[in-house]
Structures are given as C-alpha cells and as structure tokens.
Amino acid sequence: MLTGRQLLILQVIIDDFIQSAQPVGSRAISKKDNISFSPATIRNVMADLEDMGFLEKTHSSSGRIPSEKGYRFYVDNLLSPEIISDxxxxxxxxxxxxxxxxxxxxxxxxxxxxxxxxxxxxxxxxxxFETKLKQLQIITLTPQTAVAILITNTGHVEHRSFSIPNEMSASDLEKMVNILNDRLHGVPILQLPEKLNTEVRSLIRLYVSDFEKSFDYLKAAFFNEHPxxxxxxxxxxxxxxxxxxxxxxxxxxxxxxxxxxxxxxxxxxxxxxxxxxxxxxxxxxxxxxxxxxxxxxxxxxxxxxxxxxxxxxxxxxxxxxxxxxxxxxxxxxxxxxxxxxxx
Amino acid sequence: MLTGRQLLILQVIIDDFIQSAQPVGSRAISKKDNISFSPATIRNVMADLEDMGFLEKTHSSSGRIPSEKGYRFYVDNLLSPEIISDxxxxxxxxxxxxxxxxxxxxxxxxxxxxxxxxxxxxxxxxxxFETKLKQLQIITLTPQTAVAILITNTGHVEHRSFSIPNEMSASDLEKMVNILNDRLHGVPILQLPEKLNTEVRSLIRLYVSDFEKSFDYLKAAFFNEHPxxxxxxxxxxxxxxxxxxxxxxxxxxxxxxxxxxxxxxxxxxxxxxxxxxxxxxxxxxxxxxxxxxxxxxxxxxxxxxxxxxxxxxxxxxxxxxxxxxxxxxxxxxxxxxxxxxxx
DNA sequence: ATTAGCACTCGTTAAAGGAGAGTGCTAACA
DNA sequence: TGTTAGCACTCTCCTTTAACGAGTGCTAAT
The missing domain is CATH 3.30.450.40 (GAF domain)
Structure with missing residues (x-):
C-alpha cells in the first residue's frame, strides 16, 4: 500500500508528464506549489515508486516517466473527477x-x-437491434435497372441499385414490393433475413411467377451484408x-x-x-x-x-x-x- | 534546341531518378546498356543541361536531379507512349x-x-448537369419527423431527415409531395432551386395552407447545398x-x-x-x-x-x-x- | 571530339570532448 | 528517525574534428 506522500508524488509526476511529455526530475517536482520536500527526499520516494513498478527511467540518470502500471494505478485511483466542463x-x-x-x-x-x-x-x-423496417421502396430507372430503398423507423436510409432480371415484369415487381411491405413492416432489421426466407418466400412464390431470381437479387442487395x-x-x-x-x-x-x-x-x-x-x-x-x-x-x-x-x-x-x-x-x-x- | 545526345542523357537521368530517388552521377549513367560514352563526356553534357536549367545539383559535388523545368520537358517531349498495360x-x-x-x-x-x-x-x-429528378418521396416517421428521399435518373439517392412543422397536416404534406413530383419530374438537378422558387412555389401556395415554413424546411434540406x-x-x-x-x-x-x-x-x-x-x-x-x-x-x-x-x-x-x-x-x-x- | 587523370568539394559517418540534467549515496542535521 | 545538503557519477545531447567516398570540373593527352 502506498503512503500519502507516495501517492502525491506519483500523481504529480504523472500529471506533469502528461503535460510535458518529458521525463520528470526531482528538482522540478520540488518546485511545485503543493510540494514542500527537497529534491533529495523526492528522489528517495521516486526510487521506491520505481521499485514498485509505477515509474521508469529512460536511462540510468534520467528523470522518471510513468510505466503502464503507473498509468493503470493513476486511472484507477488518482483521478479527481473533474468539474464538468463547458x-x-x-x-x-x-x-x-x-x-x-x-x-x-x-x-x-x-x-x-x-x-x-x-x-x-x-x-x-x-x-x-431495435431499429425496425418502416418502408421498402423500389423505383425503376429503366426497364433493366432499379434502385431499392429501405427506410427504418430511426430515419436511417439505405439504398442499393440492382438490375431487374429479364423475366420479371413491372407488375410482378410491384406485387413483390407490396407483399414485402405488408409483411415486413415493423420487423426488426436483424430479423429480416430470417423472416424473408421463411414466411415471405413462400408467399411471394404464389403470386409472382419466376420470382426466384429477382428475389435473390434483392436479398443479396440488402440483407446479407451488415457492414x-x-x-x-x-x-x-x-x-x-x-x-x-x-x-x-x-x-x-x-x-x-x-x-x-x-x-x-x-x-x-x-x-x-x-x-x-x-x-x-x-x-x-x-x-x-x-x-x-x-x-x-x-x-x-x-x-x-x-x-x-x-x-x-x-x-x-x-x-x-x-x-x-x-x-x-x-x-x-x-x-x-x-x-x-x-x- | 537539344542535341540527340543531350535528349538521351536527360531522359536516362530522369528515368533513373524516378526509379531511385537518388541523385544520378556520371559514372552510373555510363554503365547503362544504351549509353556508350565515358563518364567525362557525360559530365560535359550534364553541365550543359544544368546550364539550360533542366538539371540541378543538391550540392556542389553531387550527382544531378531533374529540375521542375526538366520534368516539364520530360513530360512534354520524352514520354514514350507505353503499351497499354493489363x-x-x-x-x-x-x-x-x-x-x-x-x-x-x-x-x-x-x-x-x-x-x-x-x-x-x-x-x-x-x-x-445531366442528372434529372426521377422521384421525390417523403416518408413520415412520427407526426413530427420525416425523411425526404430524392432519386435521380442515374440511380443516385439522396436523403435528409427533417422535422415537420406543427402547422402542417399529413394531407398537406402529401399534397405537397404530389405537386413536387408532378412538376419536377425530369427536371435537371441543377435547375431545381430555380424552378422551385418560381413556378412551384406559387402553385403550392394555392393548395397548402401555411406552406411557407414546410417549404423552406424542405428546400433547405435539399436544394441549397450542393456538396x-x-x-x-x-x-x-x-x-x-x-x-x-x-x-x-x-x-x-x-x-x-x-x-x-x-x-x-x-x-x-x-x-x-x-x-x-x-x-x-x-x-x-x-x-x-x-x-x-x-x-x-x-x-x-x-x-x-x-x-x-x-x-x-x-x-x-x-x-x-x-x-x-x-x-x-x-x-x-x-x-x-x-x-x-x-x- | 572524346577520354583519362587529378585536384577539389561536400555530405556522411564515427570518434572525442564538454556541458547539463539528473541520479544515488553518504553524512550531517533537526 | 526522517529530512536534507553535498558530491561523485552516469548518460544524453551537442559540437568539433577527422577520415572517407562519391562525384565534379578542368586540363592535357589521345
């Protein structure tokens, strides 16, 4: 266990080093306002602190710098909760x-x-975790390309461009989007891939011919990666x-x-x-x-x-x-x- | 005008320096395969090139490095159009x-x-310049907040969240979006702010009560800044x-x-x-x-x-x-x- | 016109010395 | 007994000096 003086000096050394980035010497410490010991005394304390592993020297006759153990102690025990700043x-x-x-x-x-x-x-x-699907939209740019937009309840917007497979008609696309919106509204984002694979997949199959490919496109665009x-x-x-x-x-x-x-x-x-x-x-x-x-x-x-x-x-x-x-x-x-x- | 030999040596020096980042000496040059002069000859040429401002020395007895003028000449005259690489x-x-x-x-x-x-x-x-508005959408998240999404014909998507002024009702919002889409579809992005201020503004005023504030919100969100x-x-x-x-x-x-x-x-x-x-x-x-x-x-x-x-x-x-x-x-x-x- | 030879320049590196900051230890002190 | 002054010692940093080598410019020979 450290004495009060050891604590004080350790604190002063670390504070000083954090400021200056230079090894701290005994003389410099003794000049601080809140320190009333002579350099010699401080040297003794510093030697002790070094023995305990809280301080280090950069070379045999240099001032001291904090060791990692020193910082650890400083963080765990010596931090004075600062007045919340402006x-x-x-x-x-x-x-x-x-x-x-x-x-x-x-x-x-x-x-x-x-x-x-x-x-x-x-x-x-x-x-x-807690964000949920608010709305899914697909906007066709050309007969072959479209952009899908996904909006969550937190206002987050994600979008992907993709190409529409030849086999798919505009009405098919519309149907698919309607089903998706209907079924997926309010579903947490994280559960989307699962939900998509279970209920929604079979449902879409009923209404949209040759849906597999389009479906995969969409799924790949949105739900596989979670960057x-x-x-x-x-x-x-x-x-x-x-x-x-x-x-x-x-x-x-x-x-x-x-x-x-x-x-x-x-x-x-x-x-x-x-x-x-x-x-x-x-x-x-x-x-x-x-x-x-x-x-x-x-x-x-x-x-x-x-x-x-x-x-x-x-x-x-x-x-x-x-x-x-x-x-x-x-x-x-x-x-x-x-x-x-x-x- | 430079002689053939001067051209050759200038090229070799610059090529070498681009590779090595080290000043190039006469001896090193004379050893290259495509060079058949002695170091002394090369030194003469180098001195000339230096006089003309194409080369520099880092100190009085160093090898030469290209000057900016040298690079300029190199780029303008000495580049051999490379075979298109893989x-x-x-x-x-x-x-x-x-x-x-x-x-x-x-x-x-x-x-x-x-x-x-x-x-x-x-x-x-x-x-x-050439991108045009494809579609504008506003999706309300809560009664107070909404996200506006703008899609261009190139598939570019831009979105902004904004809060809905208290005075505005959901139907007002819908009306406004409809008007915007009707009037602005196909309009080049760059002309949006102008168009918005002229025709569209007055049109919306007719249909939506107390539109000013909402309109400004939307405008600020999208059309003022062009990052x-x-x-x-x-x-x-x-x-x-x-x-x-x-x-x-x-x-x-x-x-x-x-x-x-x-x-x-x-x-x-x-x-x-x-x-x-x-x-x-x-x-x-x-x-x-x-x-x-x-x-x-x-x-x-x-x-x-x-x-x-x-x-x-x-x-x-x-x-x-x-x-x-x-x-x-x-x-x-x-x-x-x-x-x-x-x- | 070219090149070999040579004196010279300058940067780089290593060694040597001095100054300064800081320590550890011992002995004196309160 | 804890604290401090004094002093020899260590190590870094900076400067000086010297040797080395790469490279030049010039001159004279080819």
Missing part, C-alpha cells in the same frame, strides 16, 4: 438538434470529440503528438486505421461503462503504445454502440474520461428520445 | 459491372487507381514515398487533404484532356513539391468530372498518364452507356 454543453447542442438523423449525430460527435481532445475518436454506430458503421474523427491529430514524430509509427498507425473490421471487433468486445485500456493491455499490436478509452451508449438495457478515444498512453485521462462519460450519457438520452417518439 | 482491363471489369451505381464506380476507381500507382488518387464525382463529391484513395500511399520521410511534410499534406473545397476547386479548373501540373506550377502551397495529373471524363460534349493523381514531382509520369488516359476513357464510355439506357 464543452459538455456543446454535445447537447449537437445531439439534441432534432433535425439531424441519428447517423449524423454520431458522425458529428466523433468530429467534436476529437476536436476537443486532439486525439482520434472512433464511434461504433448504433447497432440495429459495421464506424466513424473516425481526427486521425490527423495523432500526427501532432510528439510520440508520433517518427514516420514508421505513423505508417503503422494509419495502416491499422484502415482495417475497419479489426477496430470494430476491438470495440465490440466492450462491456458496459467506461473502460480504459493502456498500452500492452491492447491486443492489437499497432496500438501497443496507445491507450484506448471506450464508453457505451444504450437503449434501455440494450447496448447500442461504443464511443472511443485513441491517443498515446500519455493521455489526458481526466479530461477524456469526463468527456466520454458526458457524451455517452447524451447519446443514451438522445437514443431514448428517438425511441419514445417512434414507438 | 491493368486497364481491370478498369473495364470494375466499371462495366452494371449492378453498381455510378457513385460506387467512381469510388472503386479511385481505390484501384491508387493501388496501381501507389500515389494518392482524387476523383471529382460526376457533375449533376462536391470528392473521392480520395490511398492517402497513406504518400507515406511510403521517400520524399515524405519528414513528418512536417506529412502534416501539411494531410492538412491540405482535409480542405475538400480547395481540392475540388483546384480540380474543377481543369480543361479537357490530360493535364500535368508540376511542383510550383501548382497554386496550392502544400503541394508545391508534388505533381498533379488530371484527366476529365465526359458525357457527350459536357465535362462531367475529373480524375487526378497526386504524387511527388518524382512521379512515374509514363505509367500514370497511360492509366489516367485509359480510366478517363472507360468512365466516359460507362457514362455514355448510362445515358443511353436512361433517356
């Missing part, structure tokens, strides 16, 4: 301005978040961090950011609440010297998506956690409003 | 696979182009170029890439055909040590969009120009097919 009010504006659809809210939030923190923000879009919606903001912010001054790190960082599914998987595994993953706690190699902070947002009990910030391990944990907390609350609330209005 | 066939596949909508074709092409060249590709989407469609592929490719080994260049490059309108303006000014802009010929500061190669694609006489590749001045001009030429032809052709099928 920034949070900005979220309210962005999110509750009702004329946007939810997708845009998410995107804007990602941008905002990275602007406020100067880190990279990643938001995993709302999962489709993850990932919004990334402020990738360039990382370039400003001093730990990214060497080009190889930049390269591997950008390479990693292009693997969207990997990122998505990483974020999906998140449990509820705020979670901080520091350095090697991350499973992905390219961010083993980064920290990832994730928060979830909800609809009722159901987890809908994840908000995350990615930065160097030397991250402003206090600020970031406060912001993420606030944003996750705002989004949960916004989601709830949607829900109430739509059911 | 790569071009890939374009055909991507572009003529009819089930995609045009937007996706453009996007895929951008990716493909940067993959093939290892430079950054930028494509300015097809202008809306440029810009597709960028392979931004990370630039990181691999040796001229981007220093982080500040990377920073300013990425900063520049975020200013989409600036890029769009730069590309819009393009005249027909292939155009090469080398180094300081570019007006934008951040790419004063890059070359930009642009090509246009057409529908009939009308220029529809621009394809561009951005790389270091030390660029594989031969390859890039061939590819761009091919792609611009493919896209023009694809566009023509669309047109024929849709009118």
């Amino acid at each position: 920034d949070v009010n900005v979220f309210k504006h962005v999110i509750q301005d009702g004329i946007f659809e939810f997708e845009q809210v998410v995107q804007k939030s990602a941008e905002l978040l990275s602007d406020l923190t100067n880190y990279t923000s990643i938001i995993l879009g709302p999962e489709v 993850v919606k990932l919004y990334v903001g402020g990738k360039t912010n990382m370039l400003m961090q001093p730990e990214f001054k060497d080009i190889d790190k930049v390269r591997s960082f950008y390479a990693m950011m292009e693997k969207e599914d990997e990122i998505a998987n990483m974020l999906k595994a998140t449990t509820d609440g705020i979670k901080v993953t520091i350095g090697h706690e991350n499973k992905v190699d390219a961010i083993k010297d980064c920290s990832l902070i994730t928060a979830t947002y909800h609809l009722g009990e159901e987890q809908m998506g994840t908000i995350a910030l990615l930065g160097p391990t030397r991250m402003e944990y206090n600020k970031v956690i406060t912001l993420l907390n606030a944003l996750s609350n705002e989004m949960t609330e916004a989601l709830y409003m949607w829900y109430k209005n739509n059911e | 790569d071009v066939n890939v374009f055909k596949h991507v572009i003529q696979d009819g089930i995609f909508e045009f937007e996706q074709v453009v996007q895929k092409s951008a990716e493909l182009l940067s993959d093939l060249t290892n430079y950054t590709s930028i494509i300015l989407g097809p202008e809306v 440029v469609k810009l597709y960028v592929g392979g931004k990370t490719n630039m990181l691999m170029q040796p001229e981007f080994k220093d982080i500040d260049k990377v920073r300013s490059f990425y900063a520049m890439m975020e200013k989409e309108d600036e890029i769009a303006n730069m590309l819009k000014a393009t005249t027909d055909g292939i155009k090469v802009t080398i180094g300081h010929e570019n007006k934008v500061d951040a790419i004063k040590d890059c070359s930009l190669i642009t090509a246009t694609y057409h529908l009939g006489e009308e220029q529809m969009g621009t394809i561009a590749l951005l790389g270091p001045t030390r660029m594989e001009y031969n390859k890039v120009i061939t590819l761009l030429n091919a792609l611009s032809n493919e896209m023009t052709e694809a566009l023509y097919m669309w047109y024929k099928n849709n009118e």
